Amino acid sequence: MAEPFVFHFQRGPGGEPEVMYMVDLDCACQVCGHVQYQRFYHSTPFHTLSLDVLDELAERAHLKAGYDCENCGTEVGPDAARRVALTYGFADDAGVIRVFIDRLEETLRYDLQVRRRLDPQAMPVWQPDHEKAAVYDELDEDELEEVFGRPFNIKWAWIDLLEDYLEDPDGGAYSRLSPGLWAVVEHDEESADQLAEEVDEDEFYDALDSGDLAVIPLHDSLPVALATHDHPERISGRLESWLTSALARSFKKEVLWADAYISRKKAIETMERTLTTARLTYTLHETEADVFFSEITTPTGAVYGRGVAVSAVLRRAVHTGLTPGEAARLTAEEIVGILLQLW
Numbered sequence: 306m307a308e309p310f311v312f313h314f315q316r317g318p319g320g321e322p323e324v325m326y327m328v329d330l331d332c333a334c335q336v337c338g339h340v341q342y343q344r345f346y347h348s349t350p351f352h353t354l355s356l357d358v359l360d361e362l363a364e365r366a367h368l369k370a371g372y373d374c375e376n377c378g379t380e381v382g383p384d385a386a387r388r389v390a391l392t393y394g395f396a397d398d399a400g401v402i403r404v405f406i407d408r409l410e411e412t413l414r415y416d417l418q419v420r421r422r423l424d425p426q427a428m429p430v431w432q433p434d435h436e437k438a439a440v441y442d443e444l445d446e447d448e449l450e451e452v453f454g455r456p457f458n459i460k461w462a463w464i465d466l467l468e469d470y471l472e473d474p475d476g477g478a479y480s481r482l483s484p485g486l487w488a489v490v491e492h493d494e495e496s497a498d499q500l501a502e503e504v505d506e507d508e509f510y511d512a513l514d515s516g517d518l519a520v521i522p523l524h525d526s527l528p529v530a531l532a533t534h535d536h537p538e539r540i541s542g543r544l545e546s547w548l549t550s551a552l553a554r555s556f557k558k559e560v561l562w563a564d565a566y567i568s569r570k571k572a573i574e575t576m577e578r579t580l581t582t583a584r585l586t587y588t589l590h591e592t593e594a595d596v597f598f599s600e601i602t603t604p605t606g607a608v609y610g611r612g613v614a615v616s617a618v619l620r621r622a623v624h625t626g627l628t629p630g631e632a633a634r635l636t637a638e639e640i641v642g643i644l645l646q647l648w
């Protein structure tokens with residue numbers, strides 16, 4: 306069976322993207338004991354989402370419970386919720402994280418499955434999967450990053466790296482923020498270039514050597530022309546909205562330089578898979594400088610009027626603190642949403 310198309314994103318108030326998560330509730334009527342499950346596909350602001358926010362969403366999830374008991378007609382509410390399962394899948398397919406709360410036993414547990422996609426049709430599950438997942442009673446950012454090979458939110462990883470550098474600038478700073486995204490930090494462009502040449506990591510070296518990596522300075526990453534946004538300077542999640550003012554000042558004083566090395570291949574793969582599962586066709590062409598998606602067309606013949614430059618998608622990833630796959634997925638879903646008149 307073909308992979309079903311799943312929207313991870315939807316347009317929130319003011320055009321801000323929201324990302325979907327799933328909540329399952331196991332409720333027992335407090336009068337007759339009749340058990341029913343309730344499922345919600347809710348969404349929450351994407352750019353500010355973190356592990357802490359996900360925890361809060363899980364802890365408040367039982368408040369969503371509400372229906373009339375199928376058996377006795379009594380109104381069932383939050384107090385009847387016995388178990389909660391919240392599921393979140395990274396939009397770049399890095400994996401799925403589930404939070405399980407047992408309100409009777411007062412336990413909270415996580416399970417993390419790598420390189421799994423969110424399946425909105427999966428049956429509700431109330432227990433961590435000890436065979437297929439990494440299971441935790443408590444979960445911090447470091448453990449999450451170890452499992453998924455990426456932090457929850459790339460923006461905070463950028464900030465940590467830049468602040469670490471300013472505290473101890475000796476030798477510069479370098480980090481693999483996610484698959485297909487590396488950051489090199491120094492005091493100016495030339496020394497950053499030099500540091501990149503000295504990086505001793507096979508994956509980085511191979512990607513750089515094959516010509517797959519675009520180099521984008523963080524402070525100059527605004528995508529000038531983005532097919533989905535007439536005013537990219539006002540895009541949700543823009544650099545000015547998440548970079549601390551101290552870091553912004555350091556860039557302005559020219560004592561700080563940060564280059565993103567970001568994979569074209571990761572963005573192209575995700576764009577292609579997203580458009581294809583949405584049953585859209587497109588033309589892909591490559592020039593020496595860039596790769597373009599054009600003639601993006603629905604099965605009924607509606608055509609997206611603009612071409613998408615992969616370079617602009619990569620700049621969006623850097624500017625708004627995303628992985629290349631997340632920026633590609635978001636951009637492709639915006640196009641699908643516009644074509645299907647859902648956005």
Ligand SMILES: [Zn+2]
Nearest residue numbers: 334337374377
């Ligand atoms: Zn009842």
